[in-house]
Amino acid sequence: MGDGQPVTSDWIAGSVNTNPVVVRRLLSALAKAGLVSSIRGSAGGSVLAQPAGRISLAHIHRAVDEEEGPALHNQTPNQACPVGRGIQPVLVRIIDRAEAAKEAVLATTMLSEVVAAIRAEAG
Amino acid sequence: MGDGQPVTSDWIAGSVNTNPVVVRRLLSALAKAGLVSSIRGSAGGSVLAQPAGRISLAHIHRAVDEEEGPALHNQTPNQACPVGRGIQPVLVRIIDRAEAAKEAVLATTMLSEVVAAIRAEAG
DNA sequence: ATATCTGTAATCGTAACTGTTACGTATGTC
């Protein structure tokens, strides 16, 4: 993967110490986002769909955590209360900004850099 | 609360549309962080322990979400694999930076501003 | 054909959280 050789979900599962199906579910999300393409059948596996230098951590984050709007409140607040009525849009606005800042940082690091750092770390 | 009048957990629960005990649990966390002080007994409730202009959303966030280090991996990765061995410190470093950026944004908005925004929103 | 691999559905176990009830403790009021 990245070397061009397809990697099987079994192999990744062995490295991450989990079940192959769990890996396939994540890989499936990455494939839908166009970051990875998977090859079925014998000698199959997954390959990067783009060069590692063009895939940012923000891309990965968005692909895997596909939350649709922050579930700010469990129960909708009491609309009869002025606070309950007004708090929702205000907080959504602020949280969106904070989340955007986080993503901006993730967008600055590319997958290739992570790979390089891992190589350096593990010798 | 903020006006100096103590607010009861019952009152907040009515506004947020949940149970008073749930509110008290959160209030307890805020009290431990020194953001709120609670008054027991009749005519009791909770009051801000600091002026709203000195309490940032980052303070609140830290007080309520007291996660100790990101639970990056569920199962520890396979240490026999060079990737599994090296990925952990690398990702922790990056995620910490991203989380710090998020908190930096939250630190710029004070509780007083949120209150003002809510007042404007709800008329 | 057969051995591999992915893609997905179905299930089970578990951790985390909410909602509730219950009860002890503190405190203002009469």
Add this chain to the structure above:
DNA sequence: GACATACGTAACAGTTACGATTACAGATAT
């Protein structure tokens, strides 16, 4: 002092989310 009011917490059930597993259909190289 008796009483009503509120917090602080423990205990427990119901729900939700997620990971781990099993099972099986479809695709593909040899």
